[in-house]
Amino acid sequence: MAKKQVFGEDAKSLKGSHKRMAKVIISTKNERGKFSYRETMVEQDKVTDFIQKNKA
Numbered sequence: 001m002a003k004k005q006v007f008g009e010d011a012k013s014l015k016g017s018h019k020r021m022a023k024v025i026i027s028t029k030n031e032r033g034k035f036s037y038r039e040t041m042v043e044q045d046k047v048t049d050f051i052q053k054n055k056a
Contacts, residue, residue: 019043020043020044020045021041021042021043021044022041022042022043022044022047023039023040023041024039024040024041024042024047024050024051025037025038025039026038026040026051026054
């Protein structure tokens with residue numbers, strides 16, 4: 001069975017309510033000189049704040 005599609009203003013309101021996420025990859029260097037990477041999902045509006053807090 002197919003999903004019922006929503007058009008018009010209803011579709012816009014549903015689309016706007018979803019959180020926009022971004023994948024952020026932070027690299028760190030350990031004592032041996034090797035790099036390790038950590039991936040996190042952050043809300044799109046808070047990416048710059050997250051990067052500033054996690055800078056070395």
